[in-house]
Amino acid sequence: MNGAHDLGGxxxxxxxxxxxxxxxxxxxxxHAGWEPLVLxxxxxxxxxxGWSIDESRHARESLPPPLYLSLTYYEIWLAATENLxxxxxxxxxxxxxxxRSLRSGAPAPEPLDAAAAAEVLATGAPTGRxxxxxxRFGPGDRVRARVVHPRGHTRLPRYVRGRCxxxxxxxxxxxxxxxxxxxxxxxxxxxYTVVFTGAELWGPDAEPxxxxxxxxxxxxxxxx
Amino acid sequence: MRAVDARVRALxxxxxxxxxxxxxxxxxxxxxxxxxVGPRNGAHVVAxxxxxxxxxxxxxxxxxxxxxxxxxxxxxxxxxxxxxxxxREHHLVVCTLCSCYPWPVxxxxxxxxxSPAYRSRAVLEPRAVLAEFxxxxxxxxxxxxxxxxxxxxxxxxxxxxxxxxxxxxxxxAAIVSRDSMIGTRLVSV
Numbered sequence: 001m002n003g004a005h006d007l008g009g010x011x012x013x014x015x016x017x018x019x020x021x022x023x024x025x026x027x028x029x030x031h032a033g034w035e036p037l038v039l040x041x042x043x044x045x046x047x048x049x050g051w052s053i054d055e056s057r058h059a060r061e062s063l064p065p066p067l068y069l070s071l072t073y074y075e076i077w078l079a080a081t082e083n084l085x086x087x088x089x090x091x092x093x094x095x096x097x098x099x100r101s102l103r104s105g106a107p108a109p110e111p112l113d114a115a116a117a118a119e120v121l122a123t124g125a126p127t128g129r130x131x132x133x134x135x136r137f138g139p140g141d142r143v144r145a146r147v148v149h150p151r152g153h154t155r156l157p158r159y160v161r162g163r164c165x166x167x168x169x170x171x172x173x174x175x176x177x178x179x180x181x182x183x184x185x186x187x188x189x190x191x192y193t194v195v196f197t198g199a200e201l202w203g204p205d206a207e208p209x210x211x212x213x214x215x216x217x218x219x220x221x222x223x224x
Numbered sequence: 225m226r227a228v229d230a231r232v233r234a235l236x237x238x239x240x241x242x243x244x245x246x247x248x249x250x251x252x253x254x255x256x257x258x259x260x261v262g263p264r265n266g267a268h269v270v271a272x273x274x275x276x277x278x279x280x281x282x283x284x285x286x287x288x289x290x291x292x293x294x295x296x297x298x299x300x301x302x303x304x305x306x307x308x309x310x311x312r313e314h315h316l317v318v319c320t321l322c323s324c325y326p327w328p329v330x331x332x333x334x335x336x337x338x339s340p341a342y343r344s345r346a347v348l349e350p351r352a353v354l355a356e357f358x359x360x361x362x363x364x365x366x367x368x369x370x371x372x373x374x375x376x377x378x379x380x381x382x383x384x385x386x387x388x389x390x391x392x393x394x395x396x397a398a399i400v401s402r403d404s405m406i407g408t409r410l411v412s413v
Contacts, residue, residue: 006321007320007321007343008371014341016339021356023334023336024336029331039332040254041239043299044253045245047244048239048244057321057322061321061322073338078231091238096235099230100237101237105244112249117252121256121299124301126302126303127302127374155373156373159320174375201347210350210366212368212369214373215371217374
């Protein structure tokens, strides 16, 4: 979807380094006492909720643009996790408003204990899958990112749509986020790293000697 | 700020009371990303690549496997790629669509990496962004920006600074900054 999250090439957000012009020190991991809990609740809620990383991302980017751009990072996570819990019927909107549980929980898998949570973090959830078909493209091929504006989730940024690039490498088949975000199965496709010149994306004002690459699923691309 | 804090605590108690989450698992997740997983892991990988050419080759060919050799892997880095800076090419990593980042080697991303300013500008004017970090490259150095649009996460291997030939790996790791492994800074002594 063409949401506020799709920021590549947008202007007006000012300097990257704000107050003081220095990045935060490496050992500063959070900026408010509640932020670690939002991280943990968001990761842990995916088990009773049964949603994928793609559905989580889609919940974040589905926030109305004025809201998305006014919230901090973990506020976006919090709002999206609340929305997912309500949409999946695990928590009532009335309970969020009341700030407490008003009825017993819906049936859900047993929650992970500490050891199981550690194991899940250590393993992750790889998205590589067996190749469903021979790859359509190979390194060196000229390709165009399709001009598409899906209403649902996609990982094809607007700033490359319709632009021509060169396939640099094949990355194997991966779960297609556009499908899994909506509960429509993994639909794995070949993933490619595609390189665009700055001039192709930004025209004559592009910075010189700059290239930009995205990782694009096969259905995002056509021969150029 | 206080309102958000209350909202988060309320959500925790709702989820715990309903039996959806175990508080011990929440503590484990927080402990992991607060203290165990961070950019020192990536610095270890870089220092090893600088001091062991065979390891650097394995890292270039299959970063997921090479990083696993050192005991790192898992969530947010199930698939890893290492890109190597050189005198001719400089790599910079961004995620314009959200905040994808190689968690097992760098931990959670810093605020600036997640900011709309960085996400919008890194692909449009990377040299201007680099200059904000004090990184000014010669005009003949090509800049390559990697937009992390998939579950493949990128680790930049910065150039090893001159004058460090006889340094042991742990001393080298100590000078490798988080920002140099994202590509916004260089490593210097």
